[in-house]
Amino acid sequence: xxxxxxxxxxxxxxxxxxxxxxxxxxxxxxxxxxxxxxxxxxxxxxxxxxxxxxxxxxxxxxxxxxxxxxxxxxxxxxxxxxxxxxxxxxxxxxxxxxxxxxxxxxxxxxxxxxxxxxxxxxxxxxxxxxxxxxxxxxxxxxxxxxxxxxxxxxxxxxxxxxxxxxxxxxxxxxxxxxxxxxxxxxxxxxxxxxxxxxxxxxxxxxxxxxxxxxxxxxxxxxxxxxxxxxxxxxxxxxxxxxxxxxxxxxxxxxxxxxxxxxxxxxxxxxxxxxxxxxxxxxxxxxxxxxxxxxxxxxxxxxxxxxxxxxxxxxxxxxxxxxxxxxxxxxxxx
Amino acid sequence: xxxxxxxxxxxxxxxxxxxxxxxxxxxxxxxxxxxxxxxxxxxxxxxxxxxxxxxxxxxxxxxxxxxxxxxxxxxxxxxxxxxxxxxxxxxxxxxxxxxxxxxxxxxxxxxxxxxxxxxxxxxxxxxxxxxxxxxxxxxxxxxxxxxxxxxxxxxxxxxxxxxxxxxxxxxxxxxxxxxxxxxxxxxxxxxxxxxxxxxxxxxxxxxxxxxxxxxxxxxxxxxxxxxxxxxxxxxxxxxxxxxxxxxxxxxxxxxxxxxxxxxxxxxxxxxxxxxxxxxxxxxxxxxxxxxx
Numbered sequence: 001x002x003x004x005x006x007x008x009x010x011x012x013x014x015x016x017x018x019x020x021x022x023x024x025x026x027x028x029x030x031x032x033x034x035x036x037x038x039x040x041x042x043x044x045x046x047x048x049x050x051x052x053x054x055x056x057x058x059x060x061x062x063x064x065x066x067x068x069x070x071x072x073x074x075x076x077x078x079x080x081x082x083x084x085x086x087x088x089x090x091x092x093x094x095x096x097x098x099x100x101x102x103x104x105x106x107x108x109x110x111x112x113x114x115x116x117x118x119x120x121x122x123x124x125x126x127x128x129x130x131x132x133x134x135x136x137x138x139x140x141x142x143x144x145x146x147x148x149x150x151x152x153x154x155x156x157x158x159x160x161x162x163x164x165x166x167x168x169x170x171x172x173x174x175x176x177x178x179x180x181x182x183x184x185x186x187x188x189x190x191x192x193x194x195x196x197x198x199x200x201x202x203x204x205x206x207x208x209x210x211x212x213x214x215x216x217x218x219x220x221x222x223x224x225x226x227x228x229x230x231x232x233x234x235x236x237x238x239x240x241x242x243x244x245x246x247x248x249x250x251x252x253x254x255x256x257x258x259x260x261x262x263x264x265x266x267x268x269x270x271x272x273x274x275x276x277x278x279x280x281x282x283x284x285x286x287x288x289x290x291x292x293x294x295x296x297x298x299x300x301x302x303x304x305x306x307x308x309x310x311x312x313x314x315x316x317x318x319x320x321x322x323x324x325x326x327x328x329x330x331x332x333x
Numbered sequence: 334x335x336x337x338x339x340x341x342x343x344x345x346x347x348x349x350x351x352x353x354x355x356x357x358x359x360x361x362x363x364x365x366x367x368x369x370x371x372x373x374x375x376x377x378x379x380x381x382x383x384x385x386x387x388x389x390x391x392x393x394x395x396x397x398x399x400x401x402x403x404x405x406x407x408x409x410x411x412x413x414x415x416x417x418x419x420x421x422x423x424x425x426x427x428x429x430x431x432x433x434x435x436x437x438x439x440x441x442x443x444x445x446x447x448x449x450x451x452x453x454x455x456x457x458x459x460x461x462x463x464x465x466x467x468x469x470x471x472x473x474x475x476x477x478x479x480x481x482x483x484x485x486x487x488x489x490x491x492x493x494x495x496x497x498x499x500x501x502x503x504x505x506x507x508x509x510x511x512x513x514x515x516x517x518x519x520x521x522x523x524x525x526x527x528x529x530x531x532x533x534x535x536x537x538x539x540x541x542x543x544x545x546x547x548x549x550x551x552x553x554x555x556x557x558x559x560x561x562x563x564x565x566x567x568x569x570x571x572x573x574x575x576x577x578x579x580x581x582x583x584x585x586x587x588x589x590x591x592x593x594x595x596x597x598x599x600x601x602x603x604x605x606x607x608x609x610x611x612x613x614x615x616x617x618x619x620x621x622x623x624x625x
Binding site for chain 2: 047068069071073074076078079081082083084085086087088089090091092094109110112113114117118
């Protein structure tokens with residue numbers, strides 16, 4: 001490298017253990033791990049299982065609290081899912097963790113036949129959903145929602161923040177049947193507490209109203225949507241944000257009701273490939289209901305994505321707050 | 334169209350042992366013939382079925398259901414029952430024959446196999462038919478499920494056993510060895526991995542498709558006590574399955590004959606699966622059993 005090569009800006013987010021929290025943002029540490037410990041206190045049937053990723057899915061906290069109910073299955077996702085099915089069949093309630101790419105791509109058949117077909121009580125919580133790792137396509141689960149949505153009987157949750165994860169854990173336990181939840185781990189942003197939020201499986205929530213654009217979003221894209229809405233306020237553009245944390249079953253009635261209000265552009269924003277996620281699910285629901293607003297989709301491209309620092313990648317692929325804000329302004333002309 | 338392969342030679346790796354030789358020579362008693370007649374009834378009723386891989390299984394399933402496993406057909410969900418998972422789900426005609434014979438469902442229902450709305454599907458489905466412990470069909474699942482069941486039993490202080498019956502082709506699946514490694518780690522002595530080693534898989538001989546030998550050494554290396562046996566000798570398998578265990582899980586490698594009992598189906602890839610056999614062909618199957 002020559003001395004004249006311009007210095008790359010110093011990365012503030014590590015590529016591997018990336019936190020999606022922006023600088024100075026309020027966070028809570030390991031909300032999943034702490035919520036599972038709380039659940040374990042109340043329910044002796046809860047067991048934790050992982051494929052060598054306990055430390056990277058916050059399950060190590062549960063392992064420390066309840067070593068006799070923690071199962072380290074080795075780096076082997078197929079046996080992880082199969083053994084969880086066996087445990088669930090005998091009345092235990094396994095919370096199973098790994099990375100989203102490994103659960104969905106590698107162990108799909110095991111979730112499908114051994115867990116979902118028998119509608120067993122296995123709760124699958126997976127880190128690095130969508131584009132939340134800078135380590136390239138092998139670790140970027142950009143199609144996890146499409147895969148899990150397609151599985152009969154599977155409930156699919158894409159939580160926004162630490163509060164929602166804390167609330168989702170007991171809700172998953174109370175739900176009879178398999179659940180797939182996208183997991184945010186480590187220092188997780190805290191956003192929804194300002195909205196008096198309460199998670200419920202299958203329910204979408206209006207977080208703020210506005211006359212010009214309706215952003216329908218899930219997961220971390222709801223956090224971004226709220227930031228975008230704040231930025232649009234300055235331009236006297238009123239943005240509503242409908243948070244849809246349960247991708248399946250979809251809260252069709254709320255989505256149709258809000259999208260039916262006249263005069264609003266509808267934008268679906270998701271941290272997922274354009275194929276098979278929230279965008280297509282919402283579009284289908286609207287078409288079937290005979291509702292046809294102006295419609296736009298913010299999502300990841302149908303491509304193997306680059307490696308790099310997350311903020312850079314989110315800009316490149318159009319899911320950062322600044323890029324989203326620009327696109328919405330363009331669309332609203 | 335595949336062509337019939339010559340029978341495996343006794344000199345080939347999977348056959349060059351006394352248990353394989355004994356499995357070829359093993360005569361079938363009246364009960365083994367009666368159970369095979371049930372398989373043919375299902376095959377006839379459903380106009381299809383995996384006949385070869387079911388015929389190799391009969392004595393394995395008979396040992397388990399007749400002599401080894403604690404189970405109660407009147408109370409299929411009895412918590413203290415031993416769990417029997419047929420991981421090679423395509424061999425379900427043998428499972429259905431044993432379940433029918435033990436009274437889990439009426440004999441005549443076996444003729445509904447693979448028909449519309451039947452409880453007897455082309456692969457077993459848990460919840461549809463009493464006595465089916467796991468939905469199987471995609472291979473390589475059963476041992477992981479059995480592992481989870483055995484871990485749950487240990488956690489709860491229960492003393493039942495878990496038997497997982499796999500095919501030899503099935504153990505090409507990497508998941509089987511993931512599970513074997515974990516079972517070895519946990520030293521689950523109440524878990525038994527049973528391999529129906531009938532020497533043939535879909536494309537041909539296991540010796541050609543994906544050689545398994547030295548198979549016993551493999552299981553031993555994963556932490557199992559390993560026993561090789563004639564998989565058509567009910568008495569010997571019963572003894573092996575009920576012998577005191579030494580703190581390790583057991584792998585019972587059962588040398589069997591694919592299509593056992595029907596001379597022209599034995600070791601024939603053509604008889605892995607059959608559909609739409611005409612009445613004469615069905616009668617020939619029954620007659621072959623009587624001539625055995």
